Amino acid sequence: MRESMGKYRGKRVDGKGWAKTAIPPKRDRMMPDTVEDMKRKIDKRLMSFAADGRFPAADDAFWRGWADELFMEPYRGNPCIVCERTHSRKTITNKKSGKSSVVEYRSGFHHLIPKNGCIIHRYTKRNGAVLCPWHHTDSPKLSPHYEHSAMANHRFWLLIMERDRDLYDWVVDHEKDTFESFGMKRCWTYRDALIYQYHKSFRELPNVKPKAIEAARKWQSFFAKGE
DSSP states (O other), X not given: OBOOSGGGTTOBBOTTSOBOOOOOXXXXXXXXXXXXXXXXXXXXXXXXXXXXXXXXXXXXXHHHXXXXXXXXXXXXXXXXXXTOOSEEEEEEEOTTTOOEEEEEEEOEEEESSOTTTOGGGTTOTTSEEEEOHIIIIIOSSSOSSOTTOHHHHHHHXXXXXXXOXXXXXXXXXXXXXXXXXXXXXXXXXXXXHHHHHHHHHSSSOTTOOHHHHHHXXXXXXXXXHTO
């Protein structure tokens, strides 16, 4: 199959729909915004919460989602540790209309110790590797999330061991934290995490109650350890 879109004209696309190109597009489609765009969206939502006089619970998906995005944004668009590509393109087919469109995806931060299973290292910078979308989820040869081949997962860990043995040993040493996280009473909240991530890039999070800001300050040293 061949694509016929602008500067990508004539580029071959593999069976999964990922384009073999490292040329970054002018603007990513269906991708997270820039940090400044994120700031505007967060501020706008908080203004609406303040106007209503009701804020989401401290562990609501609003706080978690934006904390994750601010944490991972510096890694998006960096070279993949496997192929050094910074972008991938995938053909998405609309199930209702049957029409296909090509979507740009940037490389991103892969948590070596799963973020959903280990809250302790969810915001630890060392707990990650930059992967393009193809090698993150869809490569049958080497991918930590490819569902149909255990060997693809195994080859990924062999690569980590060969490239950075210290990092591999760190993951082995801290893998136990995954099991300690289950059933663990977490003292910090995702609201604390967003306040910390926001404060690193900008200033104090606006329109948030002073009590929430004060509570988040207690956990700054904890999040800073992950830097």
